[in-house]
Amino acid sequence: MKKHMLPVILLIVVVILLAGCGDGGSGAGEKEELRIVSLMPSNTEILFALGLGDAVVGVTDYCNYPPELEKAVEEGRIQRMGDSYNVNEELLVSLEPDLVLFGFASDAVERLAGLGIRAEVIYPKSLEETYASIRLIGELAGCQSEAEKLAADMEAAVAAVKEKAAAVPDAEKPRVLMLLDLDYLYVAGAGTLENELIAAAGGINVVEVQDYPQINEEAIINYNPDIILCSFPFRDRILAEKEAWKGIAAVQNEAVYDVDGDLINRPGPRLVQGLEQLYAIFYPGQ
């Protein structure tokens, strides 16, 4: 039930914010002219959630949310700029942006500053940093109160899941493996956003190696996780092809799940949906 409520609430929030931030609520004159380029899907999602969709003039090829973004691209109101790493600077400057949000440190930041264009690198790696980046974007775009509300709502929703999860004794928590690639076994390890979400949803990440290591198949059999999460659709292949994995608890119980990677590895507003999905997988029927 809770799971279905959240998108609705978010949508209502977005609608309210759209009215508040985009179409000239407080101090409108300046904001209507604001032109923003976002070079990271998570930042694009934050901008739209803050009601700044109309101010966005450029996004990456990988920005695929929210749905109205696609329409704006088709109508030519928003330009696709390539991926986050290889940005066409000519195109960027020709869009005459006031604000450019980079996803990775780039030496273009200084060059743009020389042209009088404000550029910031925003790449949160945790829930806390995500809230902070929402507030920062709000500050940069002049809609602090909307940003404060969005961040606070996220904090509250995350806290609610964490509270439920914290009530579960450690011994009863599922041991979880988060798989990013099946052929070379890249997994989410300690210190990653995925790791934080698993813990927040009441799971225990079996991988203790830092970052996104390539893990030995022997080790995976030895971890014997209760649940395997796949951020790309590997479920069918795991159940059908992996002879050596047949003894793993998650495979025996068919507790192998394809999850939407965009909801768990994009440090934006939809992390809350990702978190609630994980909780629903870990504790079905609760």
Place this chain on the structure above:
Amino acid sequence: MRGRRFFLLVLLLVIAAAVMLAAVGIGAVMIPLREVAGIIWNALRGSISPSPLPAETIILQVRLPRILLGFFIGASLSVAGTAFQGLLQNPLADPYTIGVSSGAALGATAAMLFFPKAASTFTIPLAAFAGALLALFTVYRLGSVGGRLPVVTVLLAGVVVSSFLSAAISLGMLLAREQMRNIFFWLAGGLGQKGWPLLLFIIPYFAAGLAVLLYLSRDLNLILLGEEDALSLGVEVEQTKRWILVAASLITAGAVSVSGMIGFVGLIVPHAMRILIGPDHRYLYPAALLGGGIFLVAADTFARTVIAPAEIPVGIITAFLGAPFFIYLLRRHREKYRF
């Protein structure tokens, strides 16, 4: 001389057995040697438990096939490298020079790009193999001049086809987007997660190719002394070269389709063996087979244990261990080196 070479081959055989036994004993998960021996003994007697313990699965389904695959891939690359270096009379030739590997890579890339749903552990090697054969056919046609197969044109055709295919792969990756990750990983190569079926997939090509190469090894020796001389001694030079090209390419195609491109083995091991055992291909091929197998199994054991449970891509290890070892060999035996 013959006695020494024979002794060296036996020594390599013993080392190969020792390295593989040691490799079965060590891994990311510690399993006591006594238990390892018990598991293998039970499996050999054919008594496999219906619900195997994790240790059994790890040894029989993960470690053992990976080690054997490593041996055959290493042996394949090394034998193919030896053949190409001899055939093309070029010390910088390796199994990848002739473009067969780029063909395999393009086949795999195309499969992942156009049929992502059907792409699996088994269909990708098949697509790669088809690509390799297509590349071989192209190089063969481009390289033939009036029914002959001159070394220079084959080499150039190989390099050109290889560059063209690499560009096609880069373009494919650019267009692939969602699949780019898969293609990138495939190209990087590796021995993990292949299991028994893929091991059985490459053995026929390896065995058939090796048989042809061994059969023609004496003729290749004569050709290397000079094509004119070989002709006058009754060697069918063009026929021999053709068969060597096809056999070595088939071996490469089998290996690359399964493991992706693992560098350094096919270039360095043949040279190392040439230093150790001399330029006679009748001995060089078996030495390259054993040397390549030993080298890749050792490198892969390193790759899967040094930072366990995480892994290092084996290509990094082959270059990292191989280069210093080769420099050592070259410095010690410089005067003995003959091509």
